[in-house]
Amino acid sequence: MKMIMSRRLLGICIWMGFVSLLRAQTDFTHMDLEVWPDTLNSAIHGKVKLRFQAGEGTDSIGVNGIEMSYDAVTLNGTSIPYSSNDKALWFAGTEVRPGENQLEIEYNCQPRKGIFFIGWDDASGVSPRQVWTQGQGIDHRHWIPHKDDQTDKLTLDIRIHFSADYQAIANGELVSRTQEEGGTSLWHYHLGKPMSSYLIAIAIGKYDSVQTRGKNGVPLTQYYYPEREKDYSWYYAHNEDIFNFMNEAVGMEFPWPNYKQVPVKDFHHGAMENTTATIFGDFFLVDEVAFNDRNYTYVNAHELAHQWFGNLVTATGSDHHWLHEGFATYYQWLSERNLYGEDHFDWLRWEEAQLVFEASRSDSVPLGNGKAGSYRFYQKGAWVLQMLKDRLGEEDYKKVIQHYLQKNAFGVVNTDSLNSSIRQVTSKDFSGFFNDWVFTAGEPVVKFRSTVKNGIVELEYIPVYMPFESIPLRVKVKHEEGATFSSFVLGSEAKTFKLNPAGNKISYWVINPDMEQLMSIHEEKPYPFWISQYEESESVIDRYLAVKGLKASSEKGTGDYLLSILENTDEHYAVRAEALKQMKSLSNEKKFNGYIAYALRDEDVQLQKEAILLVKDPDKKLLKNVSELRKGRSYILRNRALELGIDVSDPEANRWLYDDIYTSEPGIPGRKVEISALFYRAMLFNDKEALQTLKLRTSQAYDFITRMNAIEAMSVIGYLDEEVCGYYFNALFAYNWQLRRKASELLKSYYAHNKSKKVILQYIENHKNDFSDFQKRVVSATFELNTD
Ligand SMILES: [Zn+2]
Numbered sequence: 001m002k003m004i005m006s007r008r009l010l011g012i013c014i015w016m017g018f019v020s021l022l023r024a025q026t027d028f029t030h031m032d033l034e035v036w037p038d039t040l041n042s043a044i045h046g047k048v049k050l051r052f053q054a055g056e057g058t059d060s061i062g063v064n065g066i067e068m069s070y071d072a073v074t075l076n077g078t079s080i081p082y083s084s085n086d087k088a089l090w091f092a093g094t095e096v097r098p099g100e101n102q103l104e105i106e107y108n109c110q111p112r113k114g115i116f117f118i119g120w121d122d123a124s125g126v127s128p129r130q131v132w133t134q135g136q137g138i139d140h141r142h143w144i145p146h147k148d149d150q151t152d153k154l155t156l157d158i159r160i161h162f163s164a165d166y167q168a169i170a171n172g173e174l175v176s177r178t179q180e181e182g183g184t185s186l187w188h189y190h191l192g193k194p195m196s197s198y199l200i201a202i203a204i205g206k207y208d209s210v211q212t213r214g215k216n217g218v219p220l221t222q223y224y225y226p227e228r229e230k231d232y233s234w235y236y237a238h239n240e241d242i243f244n245f246m247n248e249a250v251g252m253e254f255p256w257p258n259y260k261q262v263p264v265k266d267f268h269h270g271a272m273e274n275t276t277a278t279i280f281g282d283f284f285l286v287d288e289v290a291f292n293d294r295n296y297t298y299v300n301a302h303e304l305a306h307q308w309f310g311n312l313v314t315a316t317g318s319d320h321h322w323l324h325e326g327f328a329t330y331y332q333w334l335s336e337r338n339l340y341g342e343d344h345f346d347w348l349r350w351e352e353a354q355l356v357f358e359a360s361r362s363d364s365v366p367l368g369n370g371k372a373g374s375y376r377f378y379q380k381g382a383w384v385l386q387m388l389k390d391r392l393g394e395e396d397y398k399k400v401i402q403h404y405l406q407k408n409a410f411g412v413v414n415t416d417s418l419n420s421s422i423r424q425v426t427s428k429d430f431s432g433f434f435n436d437w438v439f440t441a442g443e444p445v446v447k448f449r450s451t452v453k454n455g456i457v458e459l460e461y462i463p464v465y466m467p468f469e470s471i472p473l474r475v476k477v478k479h480e481e482g483a484t485f486s487s488f489v490l491g492s493e494a495k496t497f498k499l500n501p502a503g504n505k506i507s508y509w510v511i512n513p514d515m516e517q518l519m520s521i522h523e524e525k526p527y528p529f530w531i532s533q534y535e536e537s538e539s540v541i542d543r544y545l546a547v548k549g550l551k552a553s554s555e556k557g558t559g560d561y562l563l564s565i566l567e568n569t570d571e572h573y574a575v576r577a578e579a580l581k582q583m584k585s586l587s588n589e590k591k592f593n594g595y596i597a598y599a600l601r602d603e604d605v606q607l608q609k610e611a612i613l614l615v616k617d618p619d620k621k622l623l624k625n626v627s628e629l630r631k632g633r634s635y636i637l638r639n640r641a642l643e644l645g646i647d648v649s650d651p652e653a654n655r656w657l658y659d660d661i662y663t664s665e666p667g668i669p670g671r672k673v674e675i676s677a678l679f680y681r682a683m684l685f686n687d688k689e690a691l692q693t694l695k696l697r698t699s700q701a702y703d704f705i706t707r708m709n710a711i712e713a714m715s716v717i718g719y720l721d722e723e724v725c726g727y728y729f730n731a732l733f734a735y736n737w738q739l740r741r742k743a744s745e746l747l748k749s750y751y752a753h754n755k756s757k758k759v760i761l762q763y764i765e766n767h768k769n770d771f772s773d774f775q776k777r778v779v780s781a782t783f784e785l786n787t788d
Contacts, residue, residue, distance in 0.1 A: 026061060028052045028147050029100075031197070034159040037131045037204065042117040043110045044143050050103045054096040061103060062090035064138070065145030066113075071106040089145055105145050112774060114142035115202070116735045118265050119700070126701035128225060130205035131162075132264040132279055134272055135198040137318075146197055150314055151412045153194035160187045160202060167207045169223065171200060171275050173257050191276065193256065194410050196314050201274030203262040210236070214243045219258040224285065231287045235296045236261075238339055242301045245338045249331055250305070251402045255312045255409065259304070266704045266736045271299050273306030273328070283669035283705055290668040292605045292634040301335035302328045313408040313417075318370030320414045322438070325374075326367075326381015333382055343540040343572050349386065349515055350541050352379040356443065357520045364441035368415055368434075383518045384437045390516060391433065392426065400425045415439075437518075442467040444519040446490065448511055452526060457499035457506060464522075466492045476513035478536060479504035485513075508533040510542050527555040534565070540572040547575055551582040559586035566595065569602075576602075577610035584614070593622045600625040605633045612640045623650060630656055638662075639673045646680050657681050670705030671697065679713040691719065699727040704739040707731060715746050720756045725763040732782065733775050744782055751783055 030051035035044055050063070065088060073082045075094060082091040089105065114135060119127035133140070141148040158170040164185040172191030180186055207223040210232065214220060220243060222236050247254055256276045263282040271280035280303070284296035309327030329352075337345035359375035367376045367384065389397040404413070404421040415438055422430045445465040451458050459475070470491045477484050477499050484501045499509055508529045511521055525533075527550070534546035547565060550558050565579040580599050584592055599611035600622075608629065618626055627650070629641040642662065645653025656662060662677035675697060681690035694717075696702075697710035711731065714724065731743035750756035764779060771779065779785060 026052045026054050026058060026147075028152050028154055029194070030156070031144075031146060031154045031200075032157040032159075033144060033200075034161075035202070036161045037115070037117070039117055039120040039129070039131065041110060042120070043108065044115060045108050046144065047104065047106045048144055048146060050105075050146055052101055052103065054098055054101055056098045058096040058098075059094060060090065060092040061096065062088055062147075063103070063105070063145050064141035064148040065089050065105075065107070066109075066111070066142045068107045068109040068145060070145075071108065072104075073106075074104045076101055077104075107145055109143055111142040112735070114139040114144075116266075118735070121730065122700045124696075124699070124701045128205055128265055128282075129166075130203070130264055132203040132205070132262075132267075133201055133274075134268065134279070135200055135274075136272065137198060140197055140200055144197070144200070148197055150196040150198055151316055153196055153314070153410060153412075155194050156189075156191040156200065158187075158189045158200070158202065160189075160204070161185075162187070162204055165206070166204050167209075167223070169201075169203045169207075169260060169262050169277060171195070171277050191257070195275045195311055199273070199275040199311055201272075201277040201279055203264055203277070203279055205262075205264065207262070212240055214240065214247065214254065214259075216247060216253055218243070218254050218256075221258065221260040223260065223262040225263070225282070228285050231285065234288055234291045235263075235285045236300070237291070237295065237297050239300060241339065242297070242304060242335050245335055246301065246304050246331060249334050249338075250308050250405070251398045252308065252405050254307065256307060259307065261300070261303075266734070266739070268736055268738075271303045273303040273310060275307065275311045278303040282703065286668055289633055289638075290635055292609075293636050294669060297339070298332050298336060302332040305331035305335075308405060312410065313405060313413045314411075316412045316414045319368055321370065322367050322372070322377050322381035322384075323413055323415065323418065325377035326385055329378045329382035330385040333386075346515070346540050347544075347572065347574055349383070350544070353383060353515070353518060353520075356380045356383060356518065357445075360442045366439050366441040368438040380518070387437065387516070387518060388430075388433065391430075392422070392428075396426050436468045436471075440467050444468065444471055444490065444517070446519060446521055448521065448523045450509075450523075450525055450529075452506070452529075455500070455503070455505060457509060459497045459499060459511075461488075461490060461495045461497060463490065463492055463494060466490070471517060471519070473512060473519075474516060475499060476510045477501045478507045478509065478532070480507065507536060510537065510539075513542075514539065515541065523549065525549055527558075531561070540575060543570060543572070543575050544578055547578045547582060551586070559583060562586070563595065566599065573602075573604045573607040573610070576604075576607055580607075580611060580614065590619070593619055597622050597625040600629060605637070608632060609634055609636055612637055612644075615640075615644055618644060618648060623648065627652060631661060635668070635673055639676055642673065642676055642680075646684070654684070657684075670703070670709045672709055675706070675709045675713055679717070682717055691717070695719075695724050695727070698724060698731070700730050700734075704734065704736045707739055708742045711742055711746055715749075720750055720759050722759065722763060722766075725759055726767075729763065729767070732778060747782060 028050055032049040033046065035046045037044055067086045070084060070089060073080060080091050080094045082089055115131065115133045117131055119129040138148050156171055160168040160170065161180065161184050162168050164179060164183055168187040170189040172189045175188040175190045178186045206226065208226045208229065209221050209223045212220045222239060224232055258276055260276060261278045261280065263280055263285055265282050267279065267281035271278055280296065280299060284299060286295055305328040306324065310324035315321055315323045333345060333348055336348060355375045356379050359373060365372045367380050392400060400421050403425050404418055407421065408417055415434060419430055419434055422428060442465060444467065447462040447464055449460040470489050473488050473490050475486045477486060479501050481504045486499055488497050499506065510533065511523060512519060530546045530549040534543050537543055550561065562579040562583050566576050570576050580595055583595055596611050596614050599607055602608055612629065615622065615626060626641050626644050629637045632638055632641065642653060642656060645656065657677045657680050662673055678690045678694040681687040682694055694710055694713060698707050698714060728743050728747055731739050732747060734740050747760065751760055
């Protein structure tokens with residue numbers, strides 16, 4: 001025991017020493033990976049050939065590899081002595097010839113990360129059966145021994161041996177698919193341009209596909225489940241438009257030989273931009289109704305943008321991660337603007353800015369920091385690029401991005417690479433910009449109060465939080481002769497500014513027009529100016545802010561005015577929704593219910609969704625409008641309509657529970673509506689059949705969102721038997737962490753009660769001999785039990 005311990009320790013020390021050696025002297029250039037996925041044991045048998053360039057005098061090489069066993073290790077075709085532990089494999093003391101070498105490793109592993117075996121444990125045959133991968137940041141070392149470092153780029157060959165009944169998809173181009181003995185196929189994919197290994201992808205499953213081409217001839221393949229063919233045009237909506245737009249917007253042709261998109265079950269994230277092979281969660285396989293609740297279109301654009309930003313040019317480390325997510329999010333915004341117009345773009349930027357401010361309220365980490373979190377990497381990153389474009393101008397910005405991509409193509413970048421491209425293209429110094437927006441935490445939070453005297457506006461500026469030394473701010477003043485702009489500089493001192501556009505009568509003014517600066521602004525303005533702002537501005541944000549401002553001014557007649565906004569149908573739903581919300585405190589309940597009913601009848605499904613959330617205790621009249629939405633154009637609407645009907649014991653709603661629309665429609669995503677109906681049937685009518693169906697929905701036959709919804713419903717019912725216990729334990733061992741957490745919470749709460757504790761202990765007793773080591777560890781940790 002002691003000896004093993006010291007050998008392991010020694011191993012780690014030597015390995016640590018080699019990391020620097022390896023960085024200095026070896027460059028891995030090509031990976032040839034061959035795998036035989038074993039679905040029975042969720043295991044991988046593999047062979048990997050790693051080509052590398054070695055410097056003079058190299059006699060040691062190490063690669064990452066978590067909990068693997070090795071069958072053979074050769075260097076340039078000759079067996080060599082090697083060492084390994086549960087984190088790495090390395091050799092030392094074997095002379096490596098200068099120049100090109102090949103290290104070949106044959107290995108076995110049973111990974112819990114990096115590659116996932118889905119649905120093979122579902123005896124019912126309902127679940128799709130898949131094998132798929134997810135590598136970011138360093139998870140591929142769990143199933144491929146290699147130098148798992150995003151700064152080292154490789155070309156690829158991937159060979160997959162698997163049952164010929166399935167499709168196997170991987171990075172690059174399919175070179176060949178050959179039939180093998182015993183009913184398997186060998187798929188061989190090749191990618192001749194270098195990329196980081198975290199972007200390696202394999203997806204195996206039963207798929208059909210649609211093949212199209214971009215304007216530039218790039219082959220595009222969209223995979224889907226055969227049974228979901230009829231909704232193809234919803235989940236892959238605008239696919240080719242997005243691709244063609246992206247090539248133009250980026251200003252550089254798609255840098256890879258093809259582009260594929262593959263849905264998979266129980267994906268932990270939304271999607272992953274693996275080079276040429278994006279993998280996304282099948283919860284995006286929406287139908288026409290679910291499209292209004294959640295859709296893949298924006299994700300499609302986001303992952304595609306990564307093929308340039310992240311895959312072609314890759315950040316050196318997590319402190320520069322915003323160069324991946326900020327760019328992908330920004331080009332996704334631009335793609336949405338292209339599809340849905342300026343108002344959509346403005347509203348998106350506004351909403352995303354609120355998320356950035358939220359992040360700044362909880363901690364003060366700058367964007368250029370590995371711990372910045374999603375709202376900064378994605379939303380703030382995109383905002384910073386929008387501001388950069390504003391300052392550079394459209395033309396120069398595009399030249400800068402082209403320079404940045406071309407100069408660093410197939411290489412690595414950091415924030416300074418972008419700054420350096422700006423310097424080289426425009427001769428301008430943007431160090432101050434990056435210092436403020438990337439390396440300084442927070443955004444300005446400011447207040448303005450205004451008074452108008454003799455045609456002159458006095459703006460009183462009150463800084464609440466000013467992270468920068470100063471920031472320029474423009475104010476747009478609208479007057480009888482048109483519009484003029486005044487520029488001011490805001491610092492950490494309160495100040496008063498005057499607006500007086502050459503004696504013209506001021507109609508209204510907008511601080512920070514078109515959201516030029518990412519700053520949180522609270523403004524008080526006299527009532528008539530809000531009215532003019534609402535009536536005259538073409539910007540959805542200006543109109544939205546006017547509606548918000550109106551209420552604060554508490555002028556008589558505000559309620560009527562807000563009603564007119566709702567009724568006169570402002571072009572954007574968010575403005576009307578805000579008017580409706582403001583009316584709550586300005587009217588009695590009966591009147592307010594009438595306004596909600598009006599909004600529920602609106603043609604815009606997004607306004608209907610906002611309105612139904614405001615329904616609390618519906619009277620008969622309002623309930624009638626709610627009822628109509630049980631067939632609404634959104635599952636959120638349908639579900640809420642059902643819940644509200646049941647809440648007030650509407651006999652009509654009780655009948656819906658047995659209606660086809662609720663029982664046969666999967667209610668994508670996560671069968672939310674169906675699960676609500678089953679839940680109410682089981683709870684209200686003690687319906688055994690509904691309970692049994694609900695039990696099955698917690699099983700591995702279904703996707704993780706359905707299972708979590710069903711587990712939630714079952715936990716309210718409080719029913720536990722041996723069968724359900726088995727499904728919960730299966731969920732407790734799942735790859736998907738959200739499902740795992742849900743099952744763990746529920747089982748722990750059951751375990752605290754004597755009656756259900758017995759069921760759990762009995763289940764463990766009956767099955768402990770079948771538990772794997774991993775499962776034993778999970779059970780021990782969850783229930784503080786020894787399972788041996
Ligand atoms: Zn992303």
